[in-house]
Amino acid sequence: MNYQETCQYLFNQMPMFEKHGAAGYKEGLANTLELDEHFDHPHRAYVTIHVAGTNGKGSVSHTLAAILQRCGYRVGLYTSPHLVDFRERIRVNGEPVSERYVTEFVKKERYFFEPLHPSFFEVTTALAFKYFRDMKVDIAVIEVGLGGRLDCTNIIKPVVSIITNISFDHIQFLGDTLAKIAGEKAGIIKPEVPVVIGENNDETRPVFEAKAQQQRAPIVFAEDAPEVVSTKSLPTGELLVNTHHFGTLTYDLGGCYQKHNINTVLKAVMLLAEQGFISLGKGYTKEITDAVAHVAEKTGLKGRWQTVRSAPRVICDTGHNVGGWQYISQQLKNIICQQLHIVFGMVDDKDLDGVLSLLPTNATYYFTKADNHRAVNEETLQQKAAAYKLKGNTYPTVSLAFQAAMEAAAPDDVVFVGGSSYVVGDFLKYWEETNS
Numbered sequence: 525m526n527y528q529e530t531c532q533y534l535f536n537q538m539p540m541f542e543k544h545g546a547a548g549y550k551e552g553l554a555n556t557l558e559l560d561e562h563f564d565h566p567h568r569a570y571v572t573i574h575v576a577g578t579n580g581k582g583s584v585s586h587t588l589a590a591i592l593q594r595c596g597y598r599v600g601l602y603t604s605p606h607l608v609d610f611r612e613r614i615r616v617n618g619e620p621v622s623e624r625y626v627t628e629f630v631k632k633e634r635y636f637f638e639p640l641h642p643s644f645f646e647v648t649t650a651l652a653f654k655y656f657r658d659m660k661v662d663i664a665v666i667e668v669g670l671g672g673r674l675d676c677t678n679i680i681k682p683v684v685s686i687i688t689n690i691s692f693d694h695i696q697f698l699g700d701t702l703a704k705i706a707g708e709k710a711g712i713i714k715p716e717v718p719v720v721i722g723e724n725n726d727e728t729r730p731v732f733e734a735k736a737q738q739q740r741a742p743i744v745f746a747e748d749a750p751e752v753v754s755t756k757s758l759p760t761g762e763l764l765v766n767t768h769h770f771g772t773l774t775y776d777l778g779g780c781y782q783k784h785n786i787n788t789v790l791k792a793v794m795l796l797a798e799q800g801f802i803s804l805g806k807g808y809t810k811e812i813t814d815a816v817a818h819v820a821e822k823t824g825l826k827g828r829w830q831t832v833r834s835a836p837r838v839i840c841d842t843g844h845n846v847g848g849w850q851y852i853s854q855q856l857k858n859i860i861c862q863q864l865h866i867v868f869g870m871v872d873d874k875d876l877d878g879v880l881s882l883l884p885t886n887a888t889y890y891f892t893k894a895d896n897h898r899a900v901n902e903e904t905l906q907q908k909a910a911a912y913k914l915k916g917n918t919y920p921t922v923s924l925a926f927q928a929a930m931e932a933a934a935p936d937d938v939v940f941v942g943g944s945s946y947v948v949g950d951f952l953k954y955w956e957e958t959n960s
Contacts, residue, residue: 685717702725710735715741747787755782863934867929869947889906
């Protein structure tokens with residue numbers, strides 16, 4: 525099999541949550557432990573940091589990886605989902621795993637893992653952990669796939685754990701209250717391993733405190749003594765961040781919601797400094813300032829309030845649930861432009877009504893669906909959106925919806941693409957193919 529055939533094998537022969545929903549989610553760690561044993565526990569060969577949470581864990585993971593790279597480490601980064609290419613999930617110092625490595629791994633190991641009937645994510649995690657060992661990384665930032673307690677990344681023993689926030693998402697797996705969801709995320713808290721909680725509330729805080737006490741894990745609530753003093757969105761798309769100890773930073777991940785993520789990251793940096801991984805002595809701000817200003821460049825991150833062109837300005841963002849859209853919708857409402865055009869689609873396990881209620885009513889909508897079995901039909905979207913006074917036409921693909929938006933947009937307008945990570949993925953694939 526060549527690389528494309530190997531990817532199709534991974535996507536189609538194993539249950540993949542991104543495409544198939546519940547059929548792609550396997551509860552329990554039995555397969556993970558068997559795979560880990562087969563590969564001789566590769567994650568033990570390097571230091572790890574574990575990142576969970578409903579929203580923001582991708583941004584936090586990439587930002588931490590950029591900082592560690594800038595501090596001189598060889599850094600592995602494991603995230604999901606990918607937007608354009610499978611290899612985005614597994615990187616070392618920003619470089620994605622090679623096509624050859626993926627192909628050879630599957631060719632050599634499929635005869636072992638096929639009888640286990642593993643999920644796509646179980647195999648991908650095993651591949652990532654082995655790759656990081658083979659590439660001799662110093663430290664790896666590992667993003668949880670779904671939940672925490674039963675996620676197959678949860679076999680690692682990190683030096684720092686991070687839980688960004690809790691909101692309603694994947695309730696069919698994680699629970700129908702914030703406390704239940706927090707309990708699943710808190711499953712990554714390990715004995716005596718410090719943990720940073722990015723955001724909390726009266727319902728989730730007691731859950732985290734109880735778990736940390738049970739595990740004798742030092743716990744830091746990032747909001748209790750925020751490192752970030754204030755933030756300001758810049759016309760160029762970045763976020764200006766004033767801090768207590770790191771000076772003024774320019775954060776290239778410019779969404780207004782990133783103020784919470786950068787605060788969480790800087791609290792984690794302080795814990796890493798306490799353990800000797802990062803020096804906070806004289807001149808330390810140079811490395812961190814440079815890393816924070818170039819996260820996307822250093823790590824390959826895409827789709828976080830990403831501007832891909834101007835006149836008209838085109839922005840995409842992977843925010844895909846109510847928690848994320850509470851910030852995105854506010855930022856969209858604050859945009860000054862002649863007309864706002866929104867290419868919009870969602871998947872069927874999200875709170876569609878909750879998101880629709882947050883969308884600006886003064887925009888022109890282009891309702892569409894991603895190339896994904898879980899995508900909500902564009903006609904259904906249009907009908908539901910009408911109840912919230914959102915108006916627009918329907919398009920069967922993201923590329924056709926975007927083309928229609930661009931044809932209608934004047935130079936002073938703004939085109940936004942989002943609603944689902946898969947909508948953004950389809951858009952970026954189209955964008956890269958047509959602008960390469």
